[in-house]
Amino acid sequence: MGLWFLNRPRPIKRTISVILDFLAIPFSLWLAFSLRLGEFYIPPNQQLWIFVLAPVLAIPIFIKSGLYRAIIRYIGMDAIWTIARAVFLYSLIFSVIVLTFNDLAGLVPRTVYAIQAIILMLFVGEPHDSEMVDSEKRSSSLERGQCCSLYSTCLNLWGWASWYTSRGTDEIE
Incomplete structure (x- = not known):
């Protein structure tokens, strides 16, 4: 799967990235x-x-932020800051829109916006990280399973969530 994705032309990679983000955004909100x-x-x-x-608002923000402009070969601090700015801007605009509807503002706890931003950073950042494998390291990365980092992120997030929710409220405060 990883080699198939890495060998696709850039427009296909962009389309797949947009589709993955379109699915990850509502999932991150639900999570x-x-x-x-x-x-x-x-x-x-x-x-x-x-x-x-959520995805209707986020995808244009991600596009305007340059998340899909180029499939970058190396993830660096510039790419991480681009992702962080795009997710922060989306979270800010999304929370303002939802909170302005007085009838529905009480249905969404205010902490959900911050939790979604953290989850979205992982979901949006991980697929971009996995597609930025250097061509020289491509085969060795695939052998070690590094191109399937979204799966490991989900497992880590699920483990953290299970640990956090299994703790009593006495320990949290």
């Missing part, structure tokens, strides 16, 4: 709700619009 509430979250019907709004 933020689940982590915040400490249970498997099923959104009520009046809240479903924010799961549609």
